[in-house]
Amino acid sequence: VSADEPRATAAPSDDAERAARAALTVAAEPGRLALLAALAEQPAVEVLHRLRRGDAALDPDGRLGRRLGDVDGAAVMERARAGGIDLVVPGDPHWPAGLDALGGVERDRRGGLPLGLWVRGDPRLLCSSRGLAVVGSRAATPYGTGVATDWAADLAVGGLVVVSGAAYGVDAAAHRGALAVGRPTVAVLAGGLDTPYPRGNASLIERISAEGLLVSEAAPGATVNRGRFLLRNRLVAALAIGSLVVEAGMRSGALSTAAWTLALLRPLAAVPGPVTSAMSCGTHRLLREQQAVLVTCPDDVRELVAAYGDLAPLPVPDTRALDGLPEPLLTVREAMPAHGPVWLAELVTATGLPLPTVLAALDALRERDLVDGAGETWQLRPARRTGA
Amino acid sequence: VSADEPRATAAPSDDAERAARAALTVAAEPGRLALLAALAEQPAVEVLHRLRRGDAALDPDGRLGRRLGDVDGAAVMERARAGGIDLVVPGDPHWPAGLDALGGVERDRRGGLPLGLWVRGDPRLLCSSRGLAVVGSRAATPYGTGVATDWAADLAVGGLVVVSGAAYGVDAAAHRGALAVGRPTVAVLAGGLDTPYPRGNASLIERISAEGLLVSEAAPGATVNRGRFLLRNRLVAALAIGSLVVEAGMRSGALSTAAWTLALLRPLAAVPGPVTSAMSCGTHRLLREQQAVLVTCPDDVRELVAAYGDLAPLPVPDTRALDGLPEPLLTVREAMPAHGPVWLAELVTATGLPLPTVLAALDALRERDLVDGAGETWQLRPARRTGA
Numbered sequence: 001v002s003a004d005e006p007r008a009t010a011a012p013s014d015d016a017e018r019a020a021r022a023a024l025t026v027a028a029e030p031g032r033l034a035l036l037a038a039l040a041e042q043p044a045v046e047v048l049h050r051l052r053r054g055d056a057a058l059d060p061d062g063r064l065g066r067r068l069g070d071v072d073g074a075a076v077m078e079r080a081r082a083g084g085i086d087l088v089v090p091g092d093p094h095w096p097a098g099l100d101a102l103g104g105v106e107r108d109r110r111g112g113l114p115l116g117l118w119v120r121g122d123p124r125l126l127c128s129s130r131g132l133a134v135v136g137s138r139a140a141t142p143y144g145t146g147v148a149t150d151w152a153a154d155l156a157v158g159g160l161v162v163v164s165g166a167a168y169g170v171d172a173a174a175h176r177g178a179l180a181v182g183r184p185t186v187a188v189l190a191g192g193l194d195t196p197y198p199r200g201n202a203s204l205i206e207r208i209s210a211e212g213l214l215v216s217e218a219a220p221g222a223t224v225n226r227g228r229f230l231l232r233n234r235l236v237a238a239l240a241i242g243s244l245v246v247e248a249g250m251r252s253g254a255l256s257t258a259a260w261t262l263a264l265l266r267p268l269a270a271v272p273g274p275v276t277s278a279m280s281c282g283t284h285r286l287l288r289e290q291q292a293v294l295v296t297c298p299d300d301v302r303e304l305v306a307a308y309g310d311l312a313p314l315p316v317p318d319t320r321a322l323d324g325l326p327e328p329l330l331t332v333r334e335a336m337p338a339h340g341p342v343w344l345a346e347l348v349t350a351t352g353l354p355l356p357t358v359l360a361a362l363d364a365l366r367e368r369d370l371v372d373g374a375g376e377t378w379q380l381r382p383a384r385r386t387g388a
Numbered sequence: 389v390s391a392d393e394p395r396a397t398a399a400p401s402d403d404a405e406r407a408a409r410a411a412l413t414v415a416a417e418p419g420r421l422a423l424l425a426a427l428a429e430q431p432a433v434e435v436l437h438r439l440r441r442g443d444a445a446l447d448p449d450g451r452l453g454r455r456l457g458d459v460d461g462a463a464v465m466e467r468a469r470a471g472g473i474d475l476v477v478p479g480d481p482h483w484p485a486g487l488d489a490l491g492g493v494e495r496d497r498r499g500g501l502p503l504g505l506w507v508r509g510d511p512r513l514l515c516s517s518r519g520l521a522v523v524g525s526r527a528a529t530p531y532g533t534g535v536a537t538d539w540a541a542d543l544a545v546g547g548l549v550v551v552s553g554a555a556y557g558v559d560a561a562a563h564r565g566a567l568a569v570g571r572p573t574v575a576v577l578a579g580g581l582d583t584p585y586p587r588g589n590a591s592l593i594e595r596i597s598a599e600g601l602l603v604s605e606a607a608p609g610a611t612v613n614r615g616r617f618l619l620r621n622r623l624v625a626a627l628a629i630g631s632l633v634v635e636a637g638m639r640s641g642a643l644s645t646a647a648w649t650l651a652l653l654r655p656l657a658a659v660p661g662p663v664t665s666a667m668s669c670g671t672h673r674l675l676r677e678q679q680a681v682l683v684t685c686p687d688d689v690r691e692l693v694a695a696y697g698d699l700a701p702l703p704v705p706d707t708r709a710l711d712g713l714p715e716p717l718l719t720v721r722e723a724m725p726a727h728g729p730v731w732l733a734e735l736v737t738a739t740g741l742p743l744p745t746v747l748a749a750l751d752a753l754r755e756r757d758l759v760d761g762a763g764e765t766w767q768l769r770p771a772r773r774t775g776a
Contacts, residue, residue, distance in 0.1 A: 143662055272660030272672060274531055275684045284660065284684045287675070294682070296663045296672045 014091075019073030020044035021089045021116040025219040026076060027051075027067040028115065030231045034058055036103075036112045044089075044115075048073075080220045084209070084339020085193050086123065089116040094123040098131070099238050101264045111234045111260075114217035120193045120339060121213035125161055125186050126239070132160040132305060133236045133243035133261065135254040136170025141279050144247030145173035147271055151244070152177030152185075154298040160305075161186060161212075163240045165232060166205050168198060170246045170254070175208055184212035186239060190232040191224040192216060210338045215239070233257040242267040242305035245292065248282025255282050262291055267304045269295040328353055332361040333370060333380075341379040402479075407461030408432035409477045409504040414464055414607040415439075415455040416503065418619045422446055424491075424500045432477075432503075436461075468608045472597070472727020473581050474511065477504040482511040486519070487626050489652045499622045499648075502605035508581045508727060509601035513549055513574050514627070520548040520693060521624045521631035521649065523642040524558025529667050532635030533561035535659055539632070540565030540573075542686040548693075549574060549600075551628045553620060554593050556586060558634045558642070563596055572600035574627060578620040579612040580604060598726045603627070621645040630655040630693040633680065636670030643670050650679055655692045657683040713756075716741055720749040721758060721768075729765040 021044045028035055038047045038058055050058055051065050059065050077087055088094050090113070103113050119126065134152050136144055148170045152162045156178035164171040166187035178185035187208045191197050193216050196205035208214055217235065218228060233253060237243055237260035245268070248254040261268045270292035273280030286292035295301050325333060328351070335350040336342055347362075348355050362378055365371040371378055409432045416423055426435045426446055438446050439453050447453050465475055476482050478501070491501050507514065522540050524532055536558045540550045544566035552559040554575035566573035575596045579585050581604050584593035596602055605623065606616060621641060625631055625648035633656070636642040649656045658680035661668030674680035683689050713721060716739070723738040724730055735746050750766050753759040759766055 143664070147663065271663055272668075272675070272682070273663075274661055275535065275659055276531070280660075281684070284682060287660070287682050288684070288688070294660070294672060294675050296669070296676070300676070 015074070017044050018087060018089050018116075019077060020048040021073070022076045022080075022087050022219065023048060023068060023071045023073035024115045025087075025118070025217065026071050026073075026221075027064055027069075029227065030114060030217050031111045031227075032064070033112055035064070035115075039115070040103075076219060080118065080194075082340055083120075083194050083220065084337070085118055085120045085220055087116050088119055088123055088126060094119075094126045096126045096128075096239055098127075098129075098241070099235075102234060102238050111231055114235065116217070117235075118193050118216045118219060119213060120209045121211075122184060123213065125184055125213040126215065128161045128186075129241060130159055130161045131163045131186065131240035132301070133163045133240035133257060134170070134174035134246065135164055135233075135236060135243060135248075135257045136174075136246035137249050137252045137254060137279050137282075138167050138169040138171075139249065139279065140169035140173065140247045141273075141277060143273060143277070144170050144271075144279055148173035148246045149177035149180070151246075151271075151298045151301070153181045153183075155301060156183035156185070157181050158298065158302060160302075163188065163236055165189070165236055165253075165257075166196075166198075166201055166208065166214075167253075168200065172201055172204055174246070175204060175212075179207060179211060182211075186213045186215060188232055188235045188239065189214060189216040189224075190218065190228040192218050192220040192222040194220040195223070197224050229253060230256055234260040237261040237264055237266070240266070241308040242269065242301075244269045244271070244295070244301055245283050245286060246271045247273060247277075247279040248286075249278055250281045250285070252282050255286070258286055258292065267308060268292040269301050269304050271295060328357055329361045329364050329368075332358055333365055336371065336378065336380050338380065341373065341377040344376050344378065347378070403462070405432050406475060406477055406504075407465060408436040409461070410464045410468075410475050410607065411436060411456060411459045411461030412503045413475075413506070413605065414459050414461075414609075415452055415457075417615065418502060418605050419499045419615075420452070421500055423452070423503075427503070428491075464607060468506065468582075470728055471508075471582050471608065472725070473506055473508045473608055475504050476507055476511055476514060482507075482514045484514045484516075484627055486515075486517075486629070487623075490622060490626050499619050502623065504605065505623075506581050506604050506607060507601060508597045509599075510572060511601065513572055513601040514603065516549045516574075517629060518547055518549045519551045519574065519628035520689070521551045521628035521645060522558070522562035522634065523552055523621075523624060523631060523636075523645045524562075524634035525637050525640045525642060525667050525670075526555050526557040526559075527637065527667065528557035528561065528635050529661075529665060531661060531665070532558055532659075532667055536561035536634045537565035537568070539634075539659075539686045539689070541569045541571075543689060544571035544573070545569050546686065546690060548690075551576065551624055553577070553624055553641075553645075554584075554586075554589055554596065554602075555641075556588065560589055560592055562634070563592060563600075567595060567599060570599075574601045574603060576620055576623045576627065577602060577604040577612075578606065578616040580606050580608040580610040582608040583611070585612050617641060618644055622648045625649040625652055625654070628654070629696040630657065630689075632657045632659070632683070632689055633671050633674060634659045635661060635665075635667040636674075637666055638669045638673070640670050643674070646674055646680065655696060656680040657689050657692050659683060716745055717749045717752055717756075720746055721753055724759065724766065724768050726768065729761065729767040732764050732766065735766070 054065050152174040162174050162178040163186040164174045175185045193214050196202045233256040236257050243261040245254050245258050270283040270286045287294050293304055331351050347358050442453050540562040550562050550566040551574040552562045563573045581602050584590045621644040624645050631649040633642050633646050658671040658674045675682050681692055719739050723735055736743050
């Protein structure tokens with residue numbers, strides 16, 4: 001090491017970095033490119049300090065600094081975790097490599113990398129090389145929702161993980177298709193994961209969190225707005241190896257997901273429909289402009305994306321691991337909440353079993369990879385799926 | 389002229405040539421390439437003589453010669469003319485230049501130039517540079533027939549002449565669409581024009597002959613068979629500047645018309661439909677294989693073929709020329725058959741007018757370009773349209 005070389009700054013701890021990023025997700029809208037550029041150069045802890053000091057280069061109008069106020073990232077994370085919500089940041093094992101391409105997309109497509117991803121469910125689904133975005137109109141026709149459900153089920157059985165936005169219409173139909181065949185699905189939300197949107201899909205979104213994964217770059221508590229919806233679409237595209245547009249009107253948000261897919265140089269498929277249907281105008285435009293490939297069946301979709309991902313069949317979910325559990329393991333397992341940690345004392349109350357019995361059962365469940373934890377706090381392993 | 393140059397054979401008269409070709413259309417199936425090659429070199433009268441002499445090079449198994457027997461081409465034409473059917477041969481003013489490309493299509497696509505075209509209706513529609521083939525499944529869905537009718541009407545109003553095969557389903561719907569807006573349409577039949585096929589479309593076919601044009605390379609009396617259906621499709625493609633496939637199953641004859649269109653290097657358009665419809669499988673395959681361009685409206689079709697033809701609006705049919713006729717011209721005009729010649733004596737009987745009055749009215753009608761003829765035989769001008 002030469003004497004001229006600058007002294008390395010002491011690396012902040014992983015926890016401090018994560019907390020800093022948590023605070024930034026509370027204060028900063030997605031797509032602040034100056035902020036992203038700073039984060040590419042410096043630890044998040046440093047960037048947070050600069051903002052709090054009122055660094056004009058980073059925050060010319062001081063708005064970010066004001067919104068940061070005294071936000072405590074660690075506290076935000078702790079409250080989130082109580083609701084089963086975790087933060088995944090760059091460098092984490094589950095951080096999706098597919099997002100990196102967002103950093104390379106032209107500057108005039110505002111967006112860039114997310115500061116972090118808030119997740120609820122099985123985070124292993126994040127780094128899947130099997131994600132397939134299935135998107136379309138909220139005002140879908142029965143033809144569109146039928147195709148979305150049927151194809152999503154077929155594609156999910158074939159090993160792809162359906163990624164969508166949990167909106168009404170095609171999005172919801174696609175999620176439901178995957179869930180109907182017992183396969184996980186990923187929903188990217190525009191607002192905080194503690195307040196599912198749209199409300200009408202609340203039970204669907206809850207089920208996705210239990211059997212798949214919810215993702216948002218907005219911190220818990222964040223409400224939705226048009227800008228967040230549009231930037232959400234870039235994550236749907238980036239978390240997938242390719243996108244399928246089922247139905248889209250001329251101004252459908254699905255066309256924004258399609259545009260992001262093309263900007264990421266990933267394959268785009270579109271389902272044709274009757275020329276008499278306004279809900280097929282958008283897909284037909286993509287096809288006429290040769291931006292999308294016309295697909296007529298799930299095999300056509302697989303053929304298109306095969307070169308971009310790992311399409312070996314996923315192992316079938318192993319529900320027998322739970323079905324065959326001996327007592328009192330089954331009782332303890334069933335008393336645990338689907339998400340988030342639970343206190344040992346709560347489990348004793350809930351099961352009515354003696355504390356040593358509960359503790360021994362938790363140890364046995366942990367050996368079977370069904371729960372995580374030790375001592376006072378425990379929680380379910382996010383999903384029961386075997387395999388990566 | 390050098391003394392070494394071979395003496396030119398005396399050219400046979402146009403009538404003899406036409407009669408020879410008429411006889412050949414009775415005896416020879418379409419697509420006899422040796423026969424076509426001979427006709428490219430020699431007058432038809434000569435070729436007919438060779439066949440009758442049992443020329444083995446031209447007719448190895450003698451079958452053509454036997455079928456020719458003592459067929460009298462001039463008599464065939466005379467009988468045809470009585471039914472309003474004429475023969476158009478290469479060199480005639482109405483011979484369609486668009487057919488010549490069939491001579492250049494690879495030899496393994498059997499077909500080649502027709503020996504002649506039997507026509508009934510307005511032969512000016514043959515040499516239109518405005519023909520658009522509109523084809524599809526016989527077992528079309530309501531979606532397919534709806535699109536065919538609506539688009540054919542729109543395209544016909546815009547100046548294109550709808551060319552199709554008068555089959556059930558898409559073909560008939562396309563013809564009807566054009567007729568519904570008072571525009572001529574061209575139907576290419578596989579059998580003789582005296583026996584319209586399919587029978588269920590007889591009244592439609594009759595109307596096409598009155599307001600448009602029927603075409604067949606088969607002589608009157610010829611029945612339909614599979615080979616004739618397939619070769620008929622090449623004429624549908626060749627009489628058009630481009631083709632539109634509305635609906636097609638995987639084995640639809642419309643795909644044969646599509647293949648001929650591509651072989652002729654002319655633009656091919658296909659209408660998408662629901663992926664759940666078997667009747668859109670063929671069109672979707674054309675689109676997936678990028679053989680056809682996806683079109684969603686008549687404007688898309690016009691845009692595609694605009695470079696290949698003359699798309700200036702056709703003049704609107706001038707019905708006032710007839711409406712305003714003074715008596716007795718109107719009475720005489722209305723007594724004339726839609727097709728074929730009529731004896732002067734018949735007109736006298738039909739109108740109940742004195743012979744000199746009828747003859748004077750016919751002369752006046754001829755001056756107005758509404759009838760042709762002189763003396764004993766007269767016939768209507770094929771169509772009332774103004775303009776070419």
